[in-house]
Amino acid sequence: MAESQKRIVIIGGSYGGLSTAHYLLKHVVPQLPEKESYQVVLVSAADQVLCRPACPRALISDDLLPQDKLFVSIPKLFDQYPKGSFSFLNGTATELEHTSRTVSVRLAAGGGSSTEKIDYYALVIATGASTPSPLLSLNRDIEFLRTKWAQFRKALPTVKSIIIAGGGPAGVETAGELGEYLNGRAGRFASKLANPRVAITVVTAGSDILPALRPAIAKKAEHYLAQVGVTVIKQARVKAVTPEGAGTDDVSAKATVTLEDGKTLEADLYIPATGMTPNTGFIADKSLLVADGRVDTNASTLRVDKAGPRVYAIGDVASTARPAVHLIFPAIPVLGANIKRDLLLAAGKEDKSVGKDRGFKEDTRETQMVPIGKGRGVGAAAGFQLPSFMVWLIKGRDYWLWTTGNLWSGKQWAKES
Numbered sequence: 001m002a003e004s005q006k007r008i009v010i011i012g013g014s015y016g017g018l019s020t021a022h023y024l025l026k027h028v029v030p031q032l033p034e035k036e037s038y039q040v041v042l043v044s045a046a047d048q049v050l051c052r053p054a055c056p057r058a059l060i061s062d063d064l065l066p067q068d069k070l071f072v073s074i075p076k077l078f079d080q081y082p083k084g085s086f087s088f089l090n091g092t093a094t095e096l097e098h099t100s101r102t103v104s105v106r107l108a109a110g111g112g113s114s115t116e117k118i119d120y121y122a123l124v125i126a127t128g129a130s131t132p133s134p135l136l137s138l139n140r141d142i143e144f145l146r147t148k149w150a151q152f153r154k155a156l157p158t159v160k161s162i163i164i165a166g167g168g169p170a171g172v173e174t175a176g177e178l179g180e181y182l183n184g185r186a187g188r189f190a191s192k193l194a195n196p197r198v199a200i201t202v203v204t205a206g207s208d209i210l211p212a213l214r215p216a217i218a219k220k221a222e223h224y225l226a227q228v229g230v231t232v233i234k235q236a237r238v239k240a241v242t243p244e245g246a247g248t249d250d251v252s253a254k255a256t257v258t259l260e261d262g263k264t265l266e267a268d269l270y271i272p273a274t275g276m277t278p279n280t281g282f283i284a285d286k287s288l289l290v291a292d293g294r295v296d297t298n299a300s301t302l303r304v305d306k307a308g309p310r311v312y313a314i315g316d317v318a319s320t321a322r323p324a325v326h327l328i329f330p331a332i333p334v335l336g337a338n339i340k341r342d343l344l345l346a347a348g349k350e351d352k353s354v355g356k357d358r359g360f361k362e363d364t365r366e367t368q369m370v371p372i373g374k375g376r377g378v379g380a381a382a383g384f385q386l387p388s389f390m391v392w393l394i395k396g397r398d399y400w401l402w403t404t405g406n407l408w409s410g411k412q413w414a415k416e417s
């Protein structure tokens with residue numbers, strides 16, 4: 001990193017962060033006066049990007065999805081840009097000091113023993129959110145995820161029962177994948193699988209699974225789950241799990257799950273798939289966060305207004321929208337345009353020559369696709385129910401891996417939009 005350059009630091013190398021980096025390098029930095037004086041610095045805890053929605057299938061076995069598409073090395077994706085315009089820092093942001101405009105990063109190299117403090121001219125926070133189960137996301141780095149998958153897989157052949165807490169898409173998809181893999185699927189006209197080898201139970205607090213979809217679609221999902229040996233317990237909340245750490249620290253532990261009504265369930269494996277925790281631990285000033293821990297982000301401009309000039313947030317970490325990839329995509333050009341505007345103004349351009357802010361608006365229509373094993377699925381897009389075949393075609397076939405080639409390489413952002 002050249003000391004004299006103005007750094008546009010992006011923290012988080014996934015859907016939000018990688019897309020922003022490509023967009024800035026293609027459409028923003030080249031249009032700035034003295035463009036060589038800027039450098040996009042991408043900081044990420046992992047040096048590879050993961051197709052995260054694929055975790056419910058990928059966690060079972062490396063044979064189920066092509067590994068070279070599931071994990072992709074980040075630095076190589078940016079070789080296409082002029083030398084000096086981009087730099088990758090493999091490390092974890094540990095402290096943001098927004099008044100002095102610096103971020104401290106614990107470097108992955110050397111086993112995390114050294115820290116670098118970098119100052120930023122502009123900052124994009126794209127650190128996403130962690131899942132309670134370490135099997136379902138890149139909560140740390142790739143090695144950590146692979147270690148957890150290995151522990152879980154080792155236990156699988158002998159299990160007789162699995163409890164999954166959470167009736168959202170992550171819980172339902174994981175139940176469907178495990179059900180089909182371990183039990184197989186009942187015939188098309190059977191209402192449920194008789195005598196499944198492994199009893200898989202989804203426990204949900206809601207009156208139905210998949211609360212983002214209408215009840216009729218949720219019922220269809222329940223039917224598909226029953227066909228792979230999955231039972232759903234509704235209106236039941238998990239109150240406690242013993243031993244402590246089962247399903248989180250120890251993904252292969254047997255667990256006793258106590259529900260709110262006092263009932264207890266025993267399981268050979270327990271997977272918590274309830275809610276997510278925003279990755280904002282490095283933001284010491286809690287006034288920059290909203291009550292649920294996400295970054296307090298202007299829902300229209302994507303600026304973090306309280307953090308000083310040229311600070312933005314995007315993706316699951318931002319308070320802007322629901323956590324979903326399809327809501328990040330339309331936000332990227334808005335973010336790019338507003339960063340460009342701010343940088344041009346800071347470079348001395350006049351207000352009238354740089355145009356107005358662009359505004360983001362969350363699309364709140366019913367949109368969610370939930371594969372249930374390899375051959376079935378439920379969902380809706382823009383308010384229209386999708387047939388099982390369409391869910392398979394779009395998502396269930398390979399859990400979006402067909403989309404990530406263009407996304408990670410930046411081709412998706414070839415045009416300024």
Ligand SMILES: Cc1cc2nc3c(=O)[nH]c(=O)nc-3n(C[C@H](O)[C@H](O)[C@H](O)COP(=O)(O)OP(=O)(O)OC[C@H]3O[C@@H](n4cnc5c(N)ncnc54)[C@H](O)[C@@H]3O)c2cc1C
Pocket residue numbers: 011012013014015016017043044045046052053054055056091092093094126127128129130131136137138139140169170279282314315316317323324325326327328369395
């Ligand atoms: C099981 C599952 C299935 C899903 N399926 C779908 C789906 O089908 N469709 C859909 O639209 N959405 C889906 N989602 C949601 C989707 O995955 C998220 O919306 C998306 O991953 C958010 O991207 P992001 O870039 O904001 O953050 P993330 O993908 O969470 O990535 C954040 C990145 O930041 C890094 N990071 C975190 N903290 C730090 C730090 N302090 N310093 C440096 N780096 C850090 C992380 O390692 C990670 O690489 C699914 C989510 C899960 C868990």
